[in-house]
Amino acid sequence: MSEPGSPVVARRGGSRAVAAFVGNPLSVLGLAIVVVIVLLAVFADFVTPFPDHVGPIGDFAAMSAPPASPYMLGTDAMGRDLFTRIVYGYRLSLIMAVVVLAIATPVGVIVGLVAGYKGGWTDYILMRITDVFLAVPPLVLAMAIMGFLEPTLMNGMLAITAMWWPWYARLVYNVTRAEAQEGYVLAAETVGASTLHILFREILPNCWPSILTKMTLDVGFVILMASSLSFLGLGVQPPTPDLGSMVAEGAKYMPDGWWLSLWPALAILLVVLGFNLVGDGLREAFEAEN
């Protein structure tokens, strides 16, 4: 414990959060999973044994080969190395998650901040629009959008983004409503600060813990959603390696070719689990900070 008078105080909140995160073995496990998957995805060209199996053509001599050297996880019906395709599938999934969240988060955050702080008609209109999006089951909405559009990677991301931002709007709206009652917001108003300053410099920093936690959890869920779409044939099209389509494709060969869908399914499970553990750890860490 440091004395209340020492300069350590300023950083005490942050270091307490780090200590809480590191002190939880599950959070550390989640972080390890996430780091390994991200590193694999980034360096896919170097860590995969058969980078050319990304395309449509594989090893015709070893089609649907069970796990054995040199194909440690086996091959698919086209003779392509499953490990290689899973790693490239991770790369695609992570890119999708980052793009979706990079668009959905700012849109949702701005809608939530403005509606929560302004109140009145602005609040009413913005939040009713948000509610309409939230009322439709996400997968149904995405399927509807994909039904109108060509099933391409771009359109898949568009569909998922369209259903994702309202969750951030809701979250930030609720935090903003609570924060707007705090004395520091009144203080900023009475010293004459602009609405932009109050929204982005005063209130937004207090929303960050909730936003960051949700974003981390959502990386897993966006991947799951993207996989569900491609499992249904509405997302990424062959031959691009995608975890969802790999599960769907492999399901045709069950139960004899069990490895074809088992490994990609486990891969999805692992990445969702990893990001969930990190997200839960972050939430607890931010709570410890206060």
Place this chain on the structure above:
Amino acid sequence: MLAPSAEPVLTIRDLRLGFGTRRHQTEVLHGISLHVRAGEKVALVGESGSGKSVTARLAMGLLQESPRTHAIGSIRFDGIEAISGGREIARRRGNRVAMIFQDPTSALNPTFRIRGQFRDVLRSGDRSIRDDEADRRAEAALAEVSIPDPKRALDSYAFQLSGGMNQRVMIAMALANRPALLMADEPGTALDVTVQAQTLGLMHELTERRGTAVLLISHNLGVVREFADRVYVIYRGRMVEHGTTAQLFRDPRHPYTRALLAAIPKISGGGLPDLPERSPDFDQPMVVHEGCGEPAERRS
């Protein structure tokens, strides 16, 4: 009033309390002792962080369950040892010992009518009591705290009554089972001054009439002077002064008590003295006024 040799209703001896994990503990009570005799009104006065509220909570057996608290010493209530909490003390809560909180409106359950909550309280004292008998007693109790229409109050929810009314309901509930000891933690602090004065007067009158012992927890020396017979002053987990109300207010001896009394603005004027917020003098040993020691240890 009982003879002074009788065992006090509540005796706290060398109470220490640590918060935190086994490795990182912060001690918040450094060995405090106090006692309350039957029918006596004792105040424990201190500022925020002094440890006065955790003392009351420990005495009610409300903190012991938490794995992050480590209490040692002795808390004897009603002839039982309550330092480690447990069922014995829990059974006496609301019955032999009752508590009144700072904010009466939030202490009552907003989702139930007063009537149901009052029945629960009475049932904790007498399991076999019938609803109509409970209601009759509740009405009588509410009338006693000068609630004009007890029937209507019983049919209300807490949020439908004013803060002052809720405080009276709380007092009526707390005293309904004729407890031996009433713990009042900053009663009425959330209320307006005039309402606070009324409720304190009411509480004083009722406990006096029934011979209920009171442990008043407060930061407000004015309230303490008005209410208590005897006063303990606590500062940062240590007792610093103990005396009768007259002794303590006429002749404060500990530097901390003196500073507190001097720092309080007075309606008779006199401006504000130049006092430090903290001083090494405040850590001087405890002052016990004549005739106010702790009772001798009893074998049991």
Place this chain on the structure above:
Amino acid sequence: MSAILELDRVGKTFTADGHHVVALEDVSLAFERGECHAIVGESGSGKTTLANLVLGLIPPTAGAIRFNGVPLPGERSREQRRSIQLVQQNPLSALNPRRSVGASVRLPLDVHGIGTSASRAGRVAALLEEVGLDGDYARRSPRGLSGGQRQRIAIARALACEPELIVLDEPTSALDVLVQARVLQLLHRLRVARGLTYLFITHDLAVVRAIASRVSVFQKGRLVETGPVEAIFSDPKTAYTRQLIGAVPVVTDEEARLRDAIRGGAVPMDAT
């Protein structure tokens, strides 16, 4: 007349779902420059509504508010906002936990373009020192600071605007007694040194006696009594004021005598 702030038959009625609630009715009151004028009342007295009207957070539904003789419009200019500042009751929520102390105190300087951007850091340090804190506090987070320290920082932030009038909304009621005494002294010193005018909202009549020179008593949205502090305590004119003083918990025999005399209606000669 040297009144800095005048309320001329000011009223405020809130309307919701067709219900009208009169929060403040027909209040005329003048605040003299350089004075500490206390506003006393219980919950529902309208004292918070009065503060919000003066700060321009809500518009009056009747009457006019004049500042330095000029009527204040519904939508105030930046300059008009700057001249009237606020110190709130709860020091724990008054500072943004995710901004440094320095950023909070500096905000008014940035907003109103006071000084050059290079000189502002020094100004922040000087303001912190003026309220009795070390300039190093600027780098700290409000987390872990005591209520008294936070309240001093809130005062520094209000001073950064170089206001003429400060609305003090129960500024010491959340503080411990010893801390309250120090903060009240600081407020007194600042008022004298800077020629500030205070509108001091409180429920504590003993605090009024300690710091204010004038007091106005409000009850249910109406001004029931106003006058110099000495006069109110020696000869309260209304039953409500007597009731308020009579309810104050006191700590000395001298106070008790004064209070009992006021309760009884007759005031002893030695009361003041």
